[in-house]
Amino acid sequence: MDFELKRELKELLAGERGYYRYPMGTRTPFALVYPNSYFVGMSNLGLHIIYELLNMRDDVACERVFLPERKEIKRYENTRTPLMSIENQTPLYEFSVIGFVLSFEMDYFNVLQMLELGKVKVKAADRGERDPLVIAGGPCATFNPEPLAGVIDAFIIGEGEVVMPALMDAWNEAKRQGMSRADMLRFIANVPGVYVPALYEHRYDDKGRLAAIEPLDGAPAKVTRQWVQDLDAHPAHTVVITDNTEFNFYLIETARGCGRHCRFCMAGYCFRRPRNRSLGVITREVKEALQYNKRIGLMGAAISDYPEINDLCKEILGEGLSMSVASFRADSVTQDLVDSLAQSGLKTLTMAPEAGSRRMRAVINKGIEEEHLFNAMEMGIDAGIRNFRLYIMIGLPFEQEEDIEAIIDLANRLKDYMEEKGAKGTLTLSVNPFIPKPFTPFQWKPMADRKYVEQAFKHMMQSLRKRKNIIVNVESPKEAYVQGVLARGDRRVADALLLAHELGGSKAFKRALKECGLSMDEYLYRERDEAELFPWEQLDMGFTREYLYEELEKADAQKPTIPCFDGCHRCGVCG
Structure with a gap:
C-alpha cells in the first residue's frame, strides 16, 4: 500500500466543498467512476447529478473514483496499491456497485485499465x-453499449434520474432475498431502462454480419430509453466545488x-423531447451559487434556444x-446574450455551421445560413469580442469536393468581414472527421x-495558412477512426477491446481487431442496407427506424425537417 497516494487523495478532498x-x-458503498482524470471528470455535470441523487438516499454512500495521472498509475502498479475513492480512500474492489459515466468512446480503454487497477x-x-456489480450510464451507454458488453454487467439506457432510484431499489431487494448473481441480473433487467447484455444472444450470418438479437x-x-418528464423536479447544478477542473464554473x-433535427447529431435524437427548466428554478440555483463566487456555466443543447x-x-449579471455557455446557435443568439458573455470576459465567440456550403447544411438539416453567421459575428464585434471560432466537419454523407x-x-x-468591422483578432476553424452515429439517419x-x-x-490548411490570423485545428484522423469502430461496433468489438488492453491499450486496438478476426474497414467503410440489423436495436429510443430512414432520404434530397413543436407526433417520442 502506497500511503502517499492515500494522503494525496485526502488533500484533494480537503480542497473541495459540498x-x-x-x-x-x-450504507451500501457505490463507486461513481469517471474514466478520465479528476480535472476532466469534475467538469462533467452528469457526474454531479448522479452523485447527489445517490447520496440523498438513506441507503447509499456514493464515492467518486477517477483515472490517476500517468505517473500516479505507475505508482499504483509498482506498489500494487488498488485504485481508491476520493472520499474515504476505499479500494475499488470493496464497493458493492461500481458505476461508470461514459461520455467519450476513447475512454473505453480507461474503463478496462481502471477495473484492473482497482x-x-x-x-x-x-x-x-x-x-x-459493474454498471455504466451516460451518452455512450445509451447509444450503443455493445462494444463494452463483455465488460459491463448492466447499462443505464436514458437519463439516470429516472433509472437509478429504481435500479438501486431492485438491487437492494435482490440482496434481501439472497438471490444469486445470475438471478439478480435477471431481476434488475426488468427495471425499465436497464440493459443486461448477457441476457441477449447475438447471432451472425455466414458473412459475419448480425442476423438476430x-x-x-x-x-x-x-x-426502452427513460427520460425525465419534468426537469423542474430535478434541478441540475454543480454539487462538489473545486478549483481543480477543466471548466472552473x-x-x-x-x-x-x-x-x-440535425441529422448528424446523436444527442438530438436520443435526448428528445426538448425540455426547458422554468426561469424561477434556474434563478434560485443562480442565487445558491453566489456563495461560491464562480462564473456561471449554462448547460444545454443550445443555450440561445432557451x-x-x-x-x-x-x-x-x-x-x-x-457567465459562460456550453453552446448557442447563430440563428437564435440575441444581442443581450452576446453582450452578457462579453461583459463576463468572453474573448472568443464560437459558432457551429458544421459545413461550408448551403447544400451541405441542407443535407444535415442544420438550419444555419450564412446571414446567421455574419449577424452573430456582428453582434460579437459590437460587444467588443474580437476572436471567433467555427466548428466544421469533414466527410459528411453526400459531401463533394x-x-x-x-x-x-x-x-x-x-x-474579410472581421477586418472590415475593425476586429483584428483570430478566426479559428476546429475541424473534425465526421463519424456516423447510432440512432441517427446517417x-x-x-x-x-x-x-x-x-x-x-491538408488542402484546407495549405489554402488558409497564408491568411494572417486564420488558424486551422484538426482532430487526429487516427483517433477518430478508432472512435468510429467503438461508436458503431457490435459486441465482438468487446473481445478486441479486452485484447488491446492486454497488449497495451488504444495503440494496439487495430492489431487486436485483426487478431480477433475483425476488420476495421467492415465497421467503418461499408454502407448498410436499409433492412440491416444494427447491434443497438434491442434498445428503443421512442422512434422507429423507418422514421430515421425517411430522414436519410430527405438528406439525400436536401429537404428540410422543421423543428419540434407542441402537438407534434412525427417521430413518436412524444406519444
Whole structure:
C-alpha cells in the first residue's frame, strides 16, 4: 500500500466543498467512476447529478473514483496499491456497485485499465457472487453499449434520474432475498431502462454480419430509453466545488434535449423531447451559487434556444456574477446574450455551421445560413469580442469536393468581414472527421475514406495558412477512426477491446481487431442496407427506424425537417 497516494487523495478532498462522506459500513458503498482524470471528470455535470441523487438516499454512500495521472498509475502498479475513492480512500474492489459515466468512446480503454487497477475482474463473465456489480450510464451507454458488453454487467439506457432510484431499489431487494448473481441480473433487467447484455444472444450470418438479437429467459424483448418528464423536479447544478477542473464554473443546466433535427447529431435524437427548466428554478440555483463566487456555466443543447435567455442573462449579471455557455446557435443568439458573455470576459465567440456550403447544411438539416453567421459575428464585434471560432466537419454523407472549397471560401469571407468591422483578432476553424452515429439517419452511411479526410485537411490548411490570423485545428484522423469502430461496433468489438488492453491499450486496438478476426474497414467503410440489423436495436429510443430512414432520404434530397413543436407526433417520442 502506497500511503502517499492515500494522503494525496485526502488533500484533494480537503480542497473541495459540498462532498458527501459517510462512515464505512453504514450504507451500501457505490463507486461513481469517471474514466478520465479528476480535472476532466469534475467538469462533467452528469457526474454531479448522479452523485447527489445517490447520496440523498438513506441507503447509499456514493464515492467518486477517477483515472490517476500517468505517473500516479505507475505508482499504483509498482506498489500494487488498488485504485481508491476520493472520499474515504476505499479500494475499488470493496464497493458493492461500481458505476461508470461514459461520455467519450476513447475512454473505453480507461474503463478496462481502471477495473484492473482497482483489482476488479475485467471480464463480466468472470465475476462471481462476491464481486461488485459493474454498471455504466451516460451518452455512450445509451447509444450503443455493445462494444463494452463483455465488460459491463448492466447499462443505464436514458437519463439516470429516472433509472437509478429504481435500479438501486431492485438491487437492494435482490440482496434481501439472497438471490444469486445470475438471478439478480435477471431481476434488475426488468427495471425499465436497464440493459443486461448477457441476457441477449447475438447471432451472425455466414458473412459475419448480425442476423438476430434474441432475448434469453427473463429478459425483456426491448429496453426502452427513460427520460425525465419534468426537469423542474430535478434541478441540475454543480454539487462538489473545486478549483481543480477543466471548466472552473458553477454549472447549471437550463434545458435538456433538442428538437432541431440535425441529422448528424446523436444527442438530438436520443435526448428528445426538448425540455426547458422554468426561469424561477434556474434563478434560485443562480442565487445558491453566489456563495461560491464562480462564473456561471449554462448547460444545454443550445443555450440561445432557451425561451427566457435574455431575462436569465440579466439575472446572472444583476447578481454580480459572470457567465459562460456550453453552446448557442447563430440563428437564435440575441444581442443581450452576446453582450452578457462579453461583459463576463468572453474573448472568443464560437459558432457551429458544421459545413461550408448551403447544400451541405441542407443535407444535415442544420438550419444555419450564412446571414446567421455574419449577424452573430456582428453582434460579437459590437460587444467588443474580437476572436471567433467555427466548428466544421469533414466527410459528411453526400459531401463533394466543392463543399471543401466552400469551407475555405466561407472562412475567407468571414475573416474579410472581421477586418472590415475593425476586429483584428483570430478566426479559428476546429475541424473534425465526421463519424456516423447510432440512432441517427446517417447510421446507414459509411465514414469517409481516411485518405480523403487527410487530403481535405491538408488542402484546407495549405489554402488558409497564408491568411494572417486564420488558424486551422484538426482532430487526429487516427483517433477518430478508432472512435468510429467503438461508436458503431457490435459486441465482438468487446473481445478486441479486452485484447488491446492486454497488449497495451488504444495503440494496439487495430492489431487486436485483426487478431480477433475483425476488420476495421467492415465497421467503418461499408454502407448498410436499409433492412440491416444494427447491434443497438434491442434498445428503443421512442422512434422507429423507418422514421430515421425517411430522414436519410430527405438528406439525400436536401429537404428540410422543421423543428419540434407542441402537438407534434412525427417521430413518436412524444406519444
